[in-house]
């Protein structure tokens with residue numbers, strides 16, 4: 001019925017989505033293309049664990065949204081399917097940014113219940129985990145995901161030191177560590193204390209950004225699972241991939257597909273068009289910003305807001321404004337400035353100030369409104 005005015009229009013109970021869930025942030029994809037080399041190297045490093053020996057340690061590096069966390073999840077699933085003699089635990093260091101809190105998660109992964117909240121000493125927490133490992137004759141593989149957050153809080157060396165020397169205090173304890181960093185400017189090994197460097201000689205596995213043809217392949221797979229047939233044309237998909245390649249973060253593309261789908265539905269259209277993608281990109285391009293903001297503490301958010309209102313000013317002036325809202329000292333203030341800088345939320349640049357020597361000027365890395373809108 002070519003002249004049916006309703007054709008191409010969605011009715012209430014219809015959707016462009018076959019399975020909207022595949023566009024959600026925690027969805028683990030069934031197929032994992034273009035990471036064969038990295039998966040092979042990771043498997044190689046873990047192979048000794050499956051045989052009951054200590055695995056090789058690994059440093060995994062690469063920009064955001066390049067498949068690092070997904071590869072760890074896949075790998076750990078594979079190990080779990082092979083043997084129950086290896087315990088694998090992934091700790092999200094964005095949320096657990098101290099040694100104590102990392103080990104609380106390891107405790108939880110070992111005993112399946114949380115450590116007593118009344119406060120038990122680190123030493124005790126550690127011994128209980130190590131003793132249980134030895135008792136069960138299991139190898140433990142720990143992935144410190146987003147380890148850069150441990151560095152921002154100055155907790156990385158202590159955490160790694162404890163993990164790497166566990167066997168000295170607890171003979172028979174076999175622990176391997178996979179350290180995952182998404183901060184390209186962080187030199188993981190270089191930033192560790194020398195006492196850690198002397199025992200940490202990890203394999204290096206790098207995750208480069210996906211190029212546009214790779215993004216098309218990966219997103220095409222999502223499209224086939226997530227949308228009904230024919231909902232999105234090749235050209236539109238290529239446009240999505242082009243925008244995704246600009247940011248290098250695959251999350252932008254996945255979020256863009258979902259939002260564009262919702263946008264099409266809002267127009268009651270059966271197909272996702274370029275215009276849906278264009279309109280959605282205004283939100284999707286900030287997905288990395290939203291993710292960074294969600295990991296900030298209240299104080300860090302307050303400082304970022306102050307900087308937004310004093311964009312480009314000197315660190316000393318910004319501190320005056322910040323102090324009206326908190327009672328933190330200058331040292332702690334400087335630490336937070338460093339963290340926001342390392343996270344790529346602000347640029348802190350040294351500049352000569354007349355007669356006063358060198359001082360840092362603080363400016364936002366993103367548009368002011370984009371930041372303020374997302375801080376509420």
Ligand SMILES: Nc1ncnc2c1ncn2[C@@H]1O[C@H](COP(=O)(O)OP(=O)(O)OP(=O)(O)O)[C@@H](O)[C@H]1O
Nearest residue numbers: 029032033063064065066067068069070182218250
């Ligand atoms: N090769 C791939 N095939 C299918 N989906 C992928 C692939 N690589 C990444 N993804 C998807 O992209 C998103 C981001 O991947 P992931 O979380 O693994 O990135 P990451 O490198 O850990 O990023 P970050 O450094 O920000 O933590 C996830 O939704 C994941 O499912």
Ligand SMILES: [Mg+2]
Nearest residue numbers: 068069145146
């Ligand atoms: Mg990750």
